[in-house]
Amino acid sequence: MADPTQIGSLQIRNVSKFFGSFQAVNDISLDIQNGEFLTLLGPSGSGKTTLLMMVAGFLDISRGDIALDGASIATVPAEKRNFGMVFQGYALFPHMSVRDNVGYALSVRKRPAREIRARVDEMLELVQLQDFADRKPGQLSGGQQQRVALARALCFAPPVLLLDEPLGALDKKLRVEVQEQLKDIHRRVGTTFIYVTHDQEEALSMSDRIVIMRDGAIEQVGTPKELYERPVNRFTASFLGKSNFIEHAGKAFALRPEKIDLHPGNSHADARLRGTIRSMTYFGSMQRIIVAADNNTEIEVDIDVWRNPSNLAEGARVDLLWEDTAAVELQSG
Amino acid sequence: MHALTRHIHPGWLIIAPLFLLVVTLYLGPILNILWLSFTDPEPGLGNYAKLGQEGAQLRIVWTTVRICIITTIFSVVLGYSIAYAMVHAHRQQKSYMLTLLLVSFWISILVRTFAWLMLLGRKGLVNVTLEDIGLIAEPITFMRNELGVLIGMVHYMIPYAVLPLLVSMQSIDQRVMNASRNLGASGTQTFWRIYLPLTTPGLVAATLLVFILSLGFYVTPAVLGGGKVLMVAEYISVQLLVTLKWGTAAMLAAIMLMGVLAMLWIMSRFMKLSTVFGGATR
Incomplete structure (x- = not known):
């Protein structure tokens, strides 16, 4: 053989x-x-x-x-x-x-x-x-x-x-x-x-x-x-893992939920989006937070449970932050 | 009543009427026949002893068994091929084939036997055609011999062989066949090592069904055998209706019954009969 x-x-x-x-x-x-x-x-x-x-x-x-x-x-x-x-x-x-x-x-x-x-x-x-x-x-x-x-x-x-x-x-x-x-x-x-x-x-x-x-x-x-x-x-972004899709300057971007940071209140200078927490789901190792952003989109955010600032709760106002490299520009399709 | 139900599961009460029906309508007559075979015309083993002494009766039993074995072999082999073709045909063709099979299944045995009479006679379609195309000079004697009986019986029995085989073949997972090919087995190897063993329960069911049904054949040997091929069923009928030796008839019936039961028992030593007759296979 x-x-x-x-x-x-x-x-x-x-x-x-x-x-x-x-x-x-x-x-x-x-x-x-x-x-x-x-x-x-x-x-x-x-x-x-x-x-x-x-x-x-x-x-x-x-x-x-x-x-x-x-x-x-x-x-x-x-x-x-x-x-x-x-x-x-x-x-x-x-x-x-x-x-x-x-x-x-x-x-x-x-x-x-x-x-x-x-x-x-x-x-x-x-x-x-x-x-x-x-x-x-x-x-x-x-x-x-x-x-x-x-x-x-x-x-x-x-x-x-x-x-x-x-x-x-x-x-x-x-x-x-x-x-x-x-x-x-x-x-x-x-x-x-x-x-x-x-x-x-x-x-x-x-x-x-x-x-x-x-x-x-x-x-x-x-x-x-x-x-x-x-x-x-x-298609790739949503089929492999979860992804948020954001429009910016006429271009589409994919943004993974775990690459977003939440900051309670609406005071952060680098906030890219602001919104209100719609729901929070506990998964043990992390929790999934859905934010109704002020531009009428829904953004999914995964954060480590141990990092959760205690003042995050449903209905709370939050700032959403992410690095420049976190958002990936997509081709259409 | 309460004392009774404490010892007998209440389920039995529900099936009791059916149970009684089976006992009176099946077991009763069968026991009656067994009883007759030992008591008529006089008590004792006389009828059974005669079977051993009289060459004629033994010969009839032997003829019956031989014809049934040959019928079974041909029916099951042909039935296997037909079932195989049906399973692998396109849906449309498969339904045509099934319709044809069932039509012949539903036509009375008498009609089918007489049809063969027309076809196989000295001036029948088969002989005339063969003579016209010059294959034979003299008509072949298809009737009033075992050949005619076998043709008629095999033709009648094929649907009985096909149906259990069809069920068995349809339940085979095509992926298992693909797996065999993928592992390097040729078509022939796949057939002998995978397909045939997996259809064995169907094969055994078809064999048992055809053989047992063949044992009781009456019309076909009587018509196509023309009195020359005497099988047990016809002989029993003569004993009952003509010579009025009910004891002999009962003895032969009992022998057949025992033969079938013995066969089932032997089979059950080698495999679970429940899988053969449509029980769970896994």
Whole structure:
């Protein structure tokens, strides 16, 4: 088997997908580095799953080309692409034991039984399921099934691993835990991960780069920090994290709620806006304050609870302050 | 009343009428037949002993079992292909196929058997066509032999095989098939290692259903077999109506019943029958 760290770069060139007259993916081009953790993030209907299915080979490409390390794979059938995939709902084989599920890819490649056994043990150790090798998927919890799916997809050392909303079925607390494990596994196996999700927190916490998609097209590509700090348009700013939108001198700006300071009273010399506190919601680590500004907009402000001056209360007059760099100018769209 | 309900769950009182109905209408007659088989014409195991002694009766049982096994194999294999085609057809074509299947399912067995009579006769459509295109010189004898009976029975049984298979195939998650392909399995490997095992409950249900229903076939062997192919049901009818040996008839009926129960019992050793008959699969 090839060393997965040496291969696994993917070139997506002007790819489009039509279903009848409906265009699900619209002329997407994207370069994915080997070993990268890349997330396709977007609301449902944004074409992210369609794009993933074309990479996996389950959907034909209507126009354009997809290449692995420079060689086109557009006409290679799914079973010959050697891409690992973790499916939504896991799609484990319900009639097989965990061991047989994980070893399936090697078994259909007719590898010797001893090699399969050793490799499966190694994979089960990676996902910490050594004690569950003989169980059936139906006897496992959701989180365990998810790990079996991951081990199964990685067992044949694929150059690229595709993950289609793999955490969608897990509850919130477990999701955070599995995110950590996924990141850890990515670091250890070094395979290129292409991860599809509509959950912005997942995307932010795990990805090397995020591709934000809407209506079959790419809105913005960048590291989580770039996207969060420098959203190019309104859609990106509101889809990834929360944002206030402010008009100034005919231009639109995005302003993150945590970058605004509140000052009680209306006396601060540097106040950019003045307003009245409409509501305050307590979230433990921070509180969200909605201010009805005097220019008839609503501004959301997140402030640390411990910094809350005691005289902030609903109905109180406040000044809003922020640094020059906090407001990001947006393109229209 | 109070003392009674303390020992018997009140739920039983609600289902009691239905329970009694089942006992009187099903269990009663069945026990009656069992009783007859041991008591008519004289008490003892005489009827059963005769089955072992008389070659004719044994031969009939063997013919029945053999025809039923062949019918089951052909019906289930053809039914599997049809169900597979239906599941993978476009919605429109699928509904056409289902309609055709159900139409043939609903037409009386007598009508369908006579239709085969028309088609398979010496001057029937099949022989005439084959002769006209020069494939055969002499008409093939389709009737008054096992071949005719098998054609008629398989044709009748196919819908019974298709329906449970269809349910089983429809419940398969397409993503599981995709997962198999994604892991590098060819179409053939995916079929043998994933698809077939996942449709096994449907396959077993179809097999049991077709085999058990075939055992009691009466009209088709009588018409297409033309008296040459004697199966148990027809023999029982002769015993009841012509020779009036009710004991023999009851004995054969009891043997069939026991055979079916034994088969179900053996199956239940290998798998949960509740999954076969539409119970929870997970």
